[in-house]
Amino acid sequence: EAQVTQNPRYLITVTGKKLTVTCSQNMNHEYMSWYRQDPGLGLRQIYYSMNVEVTDKGDVPEGYKVSRKEKRNFPLILESPSPNQTSLYFCASSLFGQRDRGNEQYFGPGTRLTVT
Amino acid sequence: DAKTTQPNSMESNEEEPVHLPCNHSTISGTDYIHWYRQLPSQGPEYVIHGLTSNVNNRMASLAIAEDRKSSTLILHRATLRDAAVYYCILRDSFGGAGSYQLTFGKGTKLSVIP
Numbered sequence: 377e378a379q380v381t382q383n384p385r386y387l388i389t390v391t392g393k394k395l396t397v398t399c400s401q402n403m404n405h406e407y408m409s410w411y412r413q414d415p416g417l418g419l420r421q422i423y424y425s426m427n428v429e430v431t432d433k434g435d436v437p438e439g440y441k442v443s444r445k446e447k448r449n450f451p452l453i454l455e456s457p458s459p460n461q462t463s464l465y466f467c468a469s470s471l472f473g474q475r476d477r478g479n480e481q482y483f484g485p486g487t488r489l490t491v492t
Numbered sequence: 493d494a495k496t497t498q499p500n501s502m503e504s505n506e507e508e509p510v511h512l513p514c515n516h517s518t519i520s521g522t523d524y525i526h527w528y529r530q531l532p533s534q535g536p537e538y539v540i541h542g543l544t545s546n547v548n549n550r551m552a553s554l555a556i557a558e559d560r561k562s563s564t565l566i567l568h569r570a571t572l573r574d575a576a577v578y579y580c581i582l583r584d585s586f587g588g589a590g591s592y593q594l595t596f597g598k599g600t601k602l603s604v605i606p
Contacts (some may be wrong), residue, residue: 481528484533485534
């Protein structure tokens, strides 16, 4: 089954304790990205990657890092989490490179992060 | 980026058709119209997309106005499972990697009444 998986699904942590949220897709997609969703602000893109070793900032990258060492994985790293990073996080993937921007994006189930 | 305007909420009776409108008066000639939906406690899910012609798939139909300044997502028979927030999004077909970003507005919250 084609899918995007995220782990963990729920995480409560304390300020400053480094954490990683994993994202994996089994569709051989080149493009992967991370979004956060906050009430009243909608979904905002954090980082994206066009392929292995190619990443770029989205609209809200501060406080986050990513890496793309393998095509299927795109982990989101919070080196020193703060309470304002409490949010619902979604990973997404799609094919990349075709002129038709109709490539649908597949989203993971979400990771609810609470930083106290 | 060109913006879209959608009603905040709509209601439909179960098994009735639903027409979800979207205005995009500043759409450019290279913008595709995409629809995604987000069911409660889930990630967004692709529904349909189109450029100029009306489109049908197993989930819905997309009707695009001749001047492309508006479009309508049509669910032919609403079910309880269709209760979700529906997002209308424009994507530039000639943009770079940054155009793959989906800009989600507030969307339309669809309630389905049994």
